[in-house]
Amino acid sequence: SQQGEEDPQALSIQEGENATMNCSYKTSINNLQWYRQNSGRGLVHLILIRSNEREKHSGRLRVTLDTSKKSSSLLITASRAADTASYFCATAHGNTGKLIFGQGTTLQVKP
């Protein structure tokens, strides 16, 4: 069953602009993760935020988590053409390590 839902489904911006993607989920989580997928390839793990954390940074990435609203956002600052990809949020539940993925946001960064 799909839990995470990303918004928007597609986003097109100019190089240098910031990109914000949102994710909502329905049930309680252990952690929430963001992944990137280049066309036709596997997913690459970007960042993990635990349920007791509110914000996390990694390079040009900033992730926030609001457990009261069951939502997260991924901000990519100063975007580059190489950031063009699909971005997925995924939520971890229980102790099996199983992740449930959203359907992703497709980001296009125009040079």
Added chain:
Amino acid sequence: DVKVTQSSRYLVKRTGEKVFLECVQDMDHENMFWYRQDPGLGLRLIYFSYDVKMKEKGDIPEGYSVSREKKERFSLILESASTNQTSMYLCASKGGLRYGYTFGSGTRLTVV
């Protein structure tokens, strides 16, 4: 870096064939997963394994089985391939709770 290797990038099989998709990881991870990815449906979990010879059904196990005889290898088996199993198949492995998944490059399977 952890590497997860899927044996084939592209595969074309006939309806009714038995198909094996192989996945190998090199970091001694206990947890391994098989997903399929379809347009409009996202990634859906087929099976996962948290130890050798252990397996758990995911959300869409019908028509599939798995094998984990060694820690590093997790195989997905399509017992009798059907056209609705045409998809991108993604294998992943995972270390501890603090870590994310490492995915393979995917196998795009076409059943004709």
